[in-house]
Every structure is written in structure tokens, then in C-alpha cells.
Amino acid sequence: xxxxxxxxxxxxxxxxxxxxxxxxxxxxxxxxxxxxxxxxxxxxxxxxxxxxxxxxxxxxxxxxxxxxxxxxxxxxxxxxxxxxxxxxxxxxxxxxxxxxxxxxxxxxxxxxxxxxxxxxxxxxxxxxxxxxxxxxxxxxxxxxxxxxxxxxxxxxxxxxxxxxxxxxxxxxxxxxxxxxxxxxxxxxxxxxxxxxxxxxxxxxxxxxxxxxxxxxxxxxxxxxxxxxxxxxxx
Amino acid sequence: xxxxxxxxxxxxxxxxxxxxxxxxxxxxxxxxxxxxxxxxxxxxxxxxxxxxxxxxxxxxxxxxxxxxxxxxxxxxxxxxxxxxxxxxxxxxxxxxxxxxxxxxxxxxxxxxxxxxxxxxxxxxxxxxxxxxxxxxxxxxxxxxxxxxxxxxxxxxxxxxxxxxxxxxxxxxxxxxxxxxxxxxxxxxxxxxxxxxxxxxxxxxxxxxxxxxxxxxxxxxxxxx
Numbered sequence: 001x002x003x004x005x006x007x008x009x010x011x012x013x014x015x016x017x018x019x020x021x022x023x024x025x026x027x028x029x030x031x032x033x034x035x036x037x038x039x040x041x042x043x044x045x046x047x048x049x050x051x052x053x054x055x056x057x058x059x060x061x062x063x064x065x066x067x068x069x070x071x072x073x074x075x076x077x078x079x080x081x082x083x084x085x086x087x088x089x090x091x092x093x094x095x096x097x098x099x100x101x102x103x104x105x106x107x108x109x110x111x112x113x114x115x116x117x118x119x120x121x122x123x124x125x126x127x128x129x130x131x132x133x134x135x136x137x138x139x140x141x142x143x144x145x146x147x148x149x150x151x152x153x154x155x156x157x158x159x160x161x162x163x164x165x166x167x168x169x170x171x172x173x174x175x176x177x178x179x180x181x182x183x184x185x186x187x188x189x190x191x192x193x194x195x196x197x198x199x200x201x202x203x204x205x206x207x208x209x210x211x212x213x214x215x216x217x218x219x220x221x222x223x224x225x226x227x228x229x230x231x232x233x234x
Numbered sequence: 235x236x237x238x239x240x241x242x243x244x245x246x247x248x249x250x251x252x253x254x255x256x257x258x259x260x261x262x263x264x265x266x267x268x269x270x271x272x273x274x275x276x277x278x279x280x281x282x283x284x285x286x287x288x289x290x291x292x293x294x295x296x297x298x299x300x301x302x303x304x305x306x307x308x309x310x311x312x313x314x315x316x317x318x319x320x321x322x323x324x325x326x327x328x329x330x331x332x333x334x335x336x337x338x339x340x341x342x343x344x345x346x347x348x349x350x351x352x353x354x355x356x357x358x359x360x361x362x363x364x365x366x367x368x369x370x371x372x373x374x375x376x377x378x379x380x381x382x383x384x385x386x387x388x389x390x391x392x393x394x395x396x397x398x399x400x401x402x403x404x405x406x407x408x409x410x411x412x413x414x415x416x417x418x419x420x421x422x423x424x425x426x427x428x429x430x431x432x433x434x435x436x437x438x439x440x441x442x443x444x445x446x447x448x449x450x451x452x453x454x455x456x457x458x
Contacts, residue, residue, distance in 0.1 A: 053318075053458070056318075056322060057322075058318050058321060058322065058458060059457075059458045060457060060458075081322045081323070082322075084318070084319075084322055086315055086318065087315075088313075088314045088315035088318075089314050089315075090314060090315050090316055090318055090319035091314055091316065091319070092247070092251065092314070092316055093313075093314065094251045094254055094255060095247070095250070095251065099250075103243065103247055104319060104323050106243045107240055107243055107244070107320070107323035107324050108323050109325075149319065
């Protein structure tokens with residue numbers, strides 16, 4: 001999997017997100033340097049998914065701003081969107097694996113999309129199943145296609161929301177290998193995780209959220225492992 | 235990728251998934267067929283009066299069928315959060331609406347044209363000489379239903395009681411389309427057929443106004 005030539009950092013500045021009277025995020029300020037691989041940890045409902053969706057520009061913050069430091073590639077009217085892997089596959093069950101990749105590739109304007117889809121299907125070891133409907137795939141296979149979809153346009157920033165959930169050991173190993181290659185190629189990665197795993201071992205930094213606020217950041221001192229361990233205990 | 239090329243790609247997806255599953259078309263055709271047949275049992279279709287009330291009944295059947303067809307339009311984007319993937323991928327969110335309303339218009343028009351001969355036989359109303367202007371009325375009426383319905387489908391998909399919400403919002407909003415379409419159709423089915431430019435113009439204006447509103451504000455309907 002090839003990564004981007006130049007990745008931006010991400011700056012969250014005093015982000016609030018309120019649903020009615022409930023704060024999902026409260027004054028979250030975070031600066032992620034280009035090429036960093038950051039693990040977001042915390043209990044269920046701590047605000048990890050909300051922060052990732054705001055970074056992907058799928059959700060608008062109630063207050064505060066998100067800036068891609070160094071700028072995303074593309075022009076101002078159409079910056080290259082971040083690659084986003086969510087809990088849900090974000091794929092159509094009634095299309096084949098190949099049709100899903102071709103659909104999103106065409107929407108994103110990926111050049112030579114057929115060749116790119118073939119390359120990714122080989123990478124995720126599903127080329128032989130390219131003509132199978134996605135609904136016939138296991139959770140692990142769907143997740144591989146979901147990651148391939150997120151990487152179609154070689155995004156400079158990758159956002160992953162608990163990407164290893166429901167995956168078997170082999171699929172987790174594949175995902176860890178893929179993310180390692182992307183991290184080493186300079187892609188900026190922000191991922192939410194539950195505790196320590198092969199995936200969390202890739203993190204160069206860990207941030208812990210609690211009740212919508214940042215309560216620990218390895219960049220301010222302390223080790224990544226310590227923050228990940230606190231999350232497991234919590 | 236421009237708005238139109240994005241919309242074309244998405245329209246291809248809508249048509250492919252529908253023709254693969256045939257869920258919407260089958261349900262809608264069966265529903266309209268049942269309603270038209272039941273109406274024909276309820277009213278005296280042998281009298282000349284049927285020319286006057288039949289177009290209204292026909293458009294009522296189309297409207298009910300449309301509310302059935304429009305319901306899953308955005309709901310089925312929620313099961314795998316594909317709407318988020320679309321929002322991340324398109325250059326302009328209006329492309330999502332454009333593709334969906336084009337697909338809904340095509341499905342509705344296809345169903346209406348399929349029902350036209352059935353309606354003609356059951357209600358004893360010959361349509362042979364006015365098929366072309368009827369298609370124009372069907373198209374403008376269906377476009378109006380689809381534009382407003384697609385927007386409301388996006389709203390109701392995020393609401394509680396979503397199954398009830400769409401018809402409750404849709405039916406009052408589409409009353410002008412129902413009246414204009416029924417009047418234009420009735421004039422065409424008259425023994426002395428007339429092309430009512432006033433009603434057809436009204437339908438065209440309704441379509442343009444709602445299409446413009448959707449283009450301007452549609453993005454906000456997709457936000458979380």
C-alpha cells in the first residue's frame with residue numbers, strides 16, 4: 001500500500017460538541033503533527049467517535065475549529081478528503097467488492113480507477129472474490145474492503161474508529177501490517193482504540209479522553225503504554 | 235469530478251442496486267395496481283363521470299405509492315453508514331440528491347406508464363390520442379413529487395417515528411402538485427382534450443423552485 005507524498009498535521013482548537021444539553025466534547029484542543037500516529041483511547045461515550053467524525057468533516061463542531069496544518073492537497077474548493085474507516089463498513093452490501101471500490105473511486109476522481117481497485121483488491125487478498133456481493137463476506141473481509149475504500153485516493157490523513165473491532169487474529173495482523181506501512185510512508189493517522197493490541201503498538205502517541213475532555217496525552221509526558229494501560233484498567 | 239459526473243455515477247449505482255433487488259419497483263407497481271383496481275370497484279366507471287374523478291384518483295394512487303417508494307431512499311443509506319462515505323467522496327452534496335431524485339423520478343414514471351393502460355381499461359377512459367402530453371404531465375408531476383419527497387426523505391430518515399414522518403410531511407406539501415397534475419390530466423382525458431398550459435406551467439414552476447431550494451439548502455439536510 002503506497003502512502004501520500006506529503007501529509008498535513010491536524011489542529012483541533014477548543015472543540016465543543018453538544019447534543020441538546022449533553023456535551024460530547026468539551027474544549028478539546030489537540031495538535032497532531034504530520035506523520036504522527038495517534039491512538040485515541042477512553043471509555044465508551046468518552047467522545048472518540050465524535051472527535052473523529054469532526055476531523056472527517058462529517059459532523060460540525062458546536063464551537064471551535066479543525067485545521068489541517070500544511071493544508072490538504074487539492075484546491076481550496078475540493079481538498080483531498082481524509083480516509084475514514086468507521087464502525088460501520090460504509091459499503092453497499094448489494095454491490096460486489098470491486099463495484100464498491102469503483103463507485104467510490106469514481107466519485108473521488110481517482111485516476112485509472114480500475115487499475116487502482118485491482119491493486120487494492122490484491123493487497124487485501126480478495127482479488128479472487130472481487131465479483132462476490134459484499135453481503136456474502138465475513139466481518140473481517142468486509143473490514144478489509146472498508147480499509148481499501150478509505151485508501152483509494154491515497155489520503156494524506158487516515159482516521160480510523162476502532163478498526164480492529166470484530167476482526168479475527170489474521171485480519172488484525174493484516175490491518176497492523178497495512179497501518180505500519182502507511183505510518184512509515186508519512187501518512188498522518190488518528191485512530192480510536194480500546195486498550196492495547198497489535199494496532200495500538202503502532203501508535204507514536206496516545207491521547208485519553210474522558211467525558212469529552214482530554215485527560216492525558218503522552219506528548220505532555222508519560223508513556224504511550226501507560227496511557228493505553230490506564231484505558232484498559234478504566 | 236463535477237457535480238454532473240458525480241450525480242451520473244451515483245444514478246448508475248441507484249439503478250443497478252434497484253434492478254438487482256427490484257424491491258421498490260415491485261412493491262410500488264403492486265401497490266398502485268391494487269389501489270387502481272379497488273378504486274374501479276368502488277366507483278361507477280361506466281358513466282361519463284369517471285373522466286372527471288378518475289384523474290384525481292389516479293394521482294392519489296401515484297402519491298401514496300410515491301410515499302412508499304421514497305421512504306427507504308435515505309433509510310437504506312443508514313444501515314452501513316454509506317451516506318457518510320458518499321458525503322466524504324462527492325465534490326458537492328447536491329450530487330447525492332440529484333442522483334436520488336433522478337432515480338425516484340425514473341422509477342415513478344416507469345410505474346405510472348405501466349399503469350396507464352390498466353387505468354384506461356378499468357376506468358373506461360381512452361388515452362390513445364393524448365399519450366405524449368400525458369407523459370409530459372406525468373414527468374412534471376413525478377419530478378415535483380421526487381424533488382420534495384427526496385428532501386423530506388433525508389429529513390425523516392434522521393427523525394424518530396420516521397415511518398410516519400414522511401407521509402405526514404409529504405402529503406400536505408404535495409397537495410399543489412396533486413391538484414395541478416390531476417387538473418392537467420383531466421383536461422387531457424376530456425372528450426375534447428385540452429393542453430392546460432396554466433397547470434403545466436404551475437408544475438414546472440413548482441419543480442424549479444423546489445429544485446433550487448434543494449440545491450441551496452440540501453447540504454444542511456445531510457449534516458449530523
